[in-house]
Amino acid sequence: MKAKRGLVLAILLVLAVLAASAETVTITYWQYFYESKVNLVNELIKNFEAANPGIKVEQVTFPYESFNQKVAASIPAGEGPDVITLFYGWLPMYVKGGYLQQLPTSDFNKAWFDKTYYPFVAESVDFGGKYYSAPTAVRTLALIWNKALFKEAGLDPNTPPKTLEDLAAYAKKLSKYDAKGNLVQAGLLMQPSGQGHSWLREVLFRQFGNVPYNKDYTKVTYNDANAVAALKWYTDLITKDKVGYPNFATDDVTAFKAGKGAMNIDGSFRIATLNAVKGLEWGVSELPTYKGIKSNYASYWTHGIVSGTSGKKLEASIKFLKYLVSPEVQELWLQKVGELPATPALSEKFKNDPVVLPFLKGLEYAKASLFVDEAGQRNIMVNAVDEVVLNKADPAAVLKAAAAKEQAIIDGFWK
Amino acid sequence: MTLAAKRATTAYIFLALPLVFFLGVRFGPMIYMLAMSFTDWGLLRKELHFVGLGNYKAVLTDPVFLKSLGNTARYAIFGAPSVIVLSLFVALLLDLIPKGKAAYRLIYVLPYITPIVAVSWVWRWMFLQPPLGVINTILMALGLQAKEFLNSPQQALQSITAVNVWVEMGYCTTIFLAGLQTIPKEISEAAKIDGANSRQVLLKVTLPLLMPITLFLTIMEGIQFLRIFTQVYNMSFQAQGGPLDSTKSAALYIYQKAFTNFEMAQAASASLVLFAIIMAVTFLQLKFFDKKMGY
Numbered sequence: 001m002k003a004k005r006g007l008v009l010a011i012l013l014v015l016a017v018l019a020a021s022a023e024t025v026t027i028t029y030w031q032y033f034y035e036s037k038v039n040l041v042n043e044l045i046k047n048f049e050a051a052n053p054g055i056k057v058e059q060v061t062f063p064y065e066s067f068n069q070k071v072a073a074s075i076p077a078g079e080g081p082d083v084i085t086l087f088y089g090w091l092p093m094y095v096k097g098g099y100l101q102q103l104p105t106s107d108f109n110k111a112w113f114d115k116t117y118y119p120f121v122a123e124s125v126d127f128g129g130k131y132y133s134a135p136t137a138v139r140t141l142a143l144i145w146n147k148a149l150f151k152e153a154g155l156d157p158n159t160p161p162k163t164l165e166d167l168a169a170y171a172k173k174l175s176k177y178d179a180k181g182n183l184v185q186a187g188l189l190m191q192p193s194g195q196g197h198s199w200l201r202e203v204l205f206r207q208f209g210n211v212p213y214n215k216d217y218t219k220v221t222y223n224d225a226n227a228v229a230a231l232k233w234y235t236d237l238i239t240k241d242k243v244g245y246p247n248f249a250t251d252d253v254t255a256f257k258a259g260k261g262a263m264n265i266d267g268s269f270r271i272a273t274l275n276a277v278k279g280l281e282w283g284v285s286e287l288p289t290y291k292g293i294k295s296n297y298a299s300y301w302t303h304g305i306v307s308g309t310s311g312k313k314l315e316a317s318i319k320f321l322k323y324l325v326s327p328e329v330q331e332l333w334l335q336k337v338g339e340l341p342a343t344p345a346l347s348e349k350f351k352n353d354p355v356v357l358p359f360l361k362g363l364e365y366a367k368a369s370l371f372v373d374e375a376g377q378r379n380i381m382v383n384a385v386d387e388v389v390l391n392k393a394d395p396a397a398v399l400k401a402a403a404a405k406e407q408a409i410i411d412g413f414w415k
Numbered sequence: 416m417t418l419a420a421k422r423a424t425t426a427y428i429f430l431a432l433p434l435v436f437f438l439g440v441r442f443g444p445m446i447y448m449l450a451m452s453f454t455d456w457g458l459l460r461k462e463l464h465f466v467g468l469g470n471y472k473a474v475l476t477d478p479v480f481l482k483s484l485g486n487t488a489r490y491a492i493f494g495a496p497s498v499i500v501l502s503l504f505v506a507l508l509l510d511l512i513p514k515g516k517a518a519y520r521l522i523y524v525l526p527y528i529t530p531i532v533a534v535s536w537v538w539r540w541m542f543l544q545p546p547l548g549v550i551n552t553i554l555m556a557l558g559l560q561a562k563e564f565l566n567s568p569q570q571a572l573q574s575i576t577a578v579n580v581w582v583e584m585g586y587c588t589t590i591f592l593a594g595l596q597t598i599p600k601e602i603s604e605a606a607k608i609d610g611a612n613s614r615q616v617l618l619k620v621t622l623p624l625l626m627p628i629t630l631f632l633t634i635m636e637g638i639q640f641l642r643i644f645t646q647v648y649n650m651s652f653q654a655q656g657g658p659l660d661s662t663k664s665a666a667l668y669i670y671q672k673a674f675t676n677f678e679m680a681q682a683a684s685a686s687l688v689l690f691a692i693i694m695a696v697t698f699l700q701l702k703f704f705d706k707k708m709g710y
Contacts (some may be wrong), residue, residue, distance in 0.1 A: 067672040072458045097459030182545040386659050
């Protein structure tokens with residue numbers, strides 16, 4: 001008798017396990033490795049799984065350098081993730097290739113995007129009326145400075161430069177050289193391959209009176225005297241004023257964290273990173289203006305669902321995506337990562353936070369360049385600066401060649 | 416079956432495994448790549464179209480590819496002979512010392528057995544500008560000007576070449592030393608009895624007898640420098656092969672075409688161009704040395 005009962009129990013147990021495992025859907029989520037984001041998503045997954053029994057989410061991350069490569073190699077092969085977070089500049093490529101699926105129009109339609117997001121977000125995720133992704137957070141640029149180094153140079157640590165003229169003057173005061181004239185402390189970190197290329201193309205070009213692209217970013221229009229003046233102003237800081245140079249002390253972020261750079265132009269995503277550096281006292285303010293003109297560059301990472309996901313997994317993926325863009329997560333994202341809520345109304349609460357406010361103000365007038373090949377287009381601007389700085393080439397000629405190259409990339413994409 | 420036939424069969428069976436591996440993992444993909452180089456295969460394109468020689472035209476007219484080929488040639492022309500000459504010199508010296516040979520050999524071979532990524536990054540940091548870079552700190556302590564090294568389009572390629580010469584020396588020195596030890600002492604002693612001085616012994620006896628090893632190492636090092644990748648990937652900023660493409664090797668160009676631009680077909684054509692060049696160079700080296708080897 002006992003043996004029989006044991007057998008029945010065992011069978012029931014097996015059936016129960018089978019039933020449970022049949023009900024559990026596991027979806028895979030991919031993002032690039034940025035410590036504060038990865039930690040936050042791990043927390044979010046716990047919350048999400050608790051609220052949605054039967055769904056398991058697995059987070060997989062790759063270093064930034066190889067992320068796009070992993071994505072491009074896996075998604076076409078149908079191997080990779082269900083839900084994925086991509087840089088908005090990569091979106092056109094994946095949408096064109098057909099590797100992201102259109103989000104269900106019942107929830108993600110024009111009315112919803114217009115109501116939920118900043119206008120520049122709603123515009124740049126719209127592919128002819130179809131929506132393939134939705135972001136949680138957006139980022140802008142700001143001037144960050146090291147308060148201790150300001151004090152050391154006899155400057156008021158709570159008064160950052162407000163104009164480009166002041167920025168250059170401050171940078172000179174904050175630069176230090178050794179006996180041989182080598183820069184040992186950069187007044188202003190100059191890193192085109194970091195945020196510098198965006199500061200140039202969307203901020204300085206515009207402040208000097210140029211409009212770098214036509215409205216839909218299909219024509220490059222920074223080949224004019226105003227943009228040349230902007231590039232010259234930027235490269236003069238490196239060659240004439242010697243307040244910083246590309247890759248100084250490996251890169252701008254490393255240099256700033258190590259107290260080797262007094263000022264930097266960086267994004268809101270760096271808040272958590274810089275807060276984690278012990279003993280670093282830093283301030284943040286809106287980007288310096290020029291001739292009264294304000295400009296800023298906004299960007300974001302955005303969540304999509306790959307085209308191969310279907311059935312139960314698709315249902316779970318949509319649920320997870322909805323959770324990722326929910327107001328609750330948007331606020332957590334700001335607190336834990338530093339990226340700003342993509343929904344304007346949610347920002348209101350943070351208007352009194354001195355660190356968040358300058359980035360929020362930048363959002364009011366920010367532009368998001370519509371990249372078709374983010375890496376290629378970035379590299380063109382990085383090389384333009386290098387041509388002027390390292391090869392002493394004429395900025396006008398350099399910019400002309402750069403504009404032609406970038407136009408070729410854009411034309412190649414849309415043809 | 417005779418015993419000999421049985422043995423031969425066993426040998427064939429064992430040899431077949433690597434053959435299958437070679438066909439499946441090396442040869443198959445190469446044929447596939449050749450076929451794909453005539454299409455518009457891209458990771459993000461779903462359909463394939465035949466484009467004839469379009470990809471070859473695209474890469475061979477791309478100034479960046481031509482520049483990367485030029486860079487590759489410079490890596491090989493500066494790098495390979497430097498390794499051979501330096502390691503031969505070191506091996507000859509090591510052969511002379513009576514004590515501590517093993518310790519010295521270990522020191523020379525250490526860079527070669529260190530992972531190349533680690534080597535690249537350590538050198539990248541040593542090459543940094545003041546106040547961080549060790550090499551510039553030393554230069555300045557000696558009263559010299561700091562150098563730009565990896566930040567300069569003129570010095571970056573030479574800096575990377577120097578690091579790779581340092582790495583490869585360990586390997587070449589070991590092989591040369593082994594070669595020197597196989598040369599029977601009787602021959603050089605006989606030459607000395609006949610009145611040859613040590614310079615003559617070196618030029619007329621030792622070096623000719625080392626010729627097969629020199630040929631082997633020249634070919635291996637030529638290939639090594641022609642396909643240089645990891646060093647450039649890790650020592651140039653953001654793995655771009657910069658500044659201004661001045662360090663970009665053909666292998667890095669191919670990698671970027673494939674995995675940043677996702678243009679697999681163009682990457683395939685560029686690989687075949689590089690493959691043809693390496694094969695031609697190796698063939699020329701064989702011919703050249705074959706003539707010189709008649710001792």
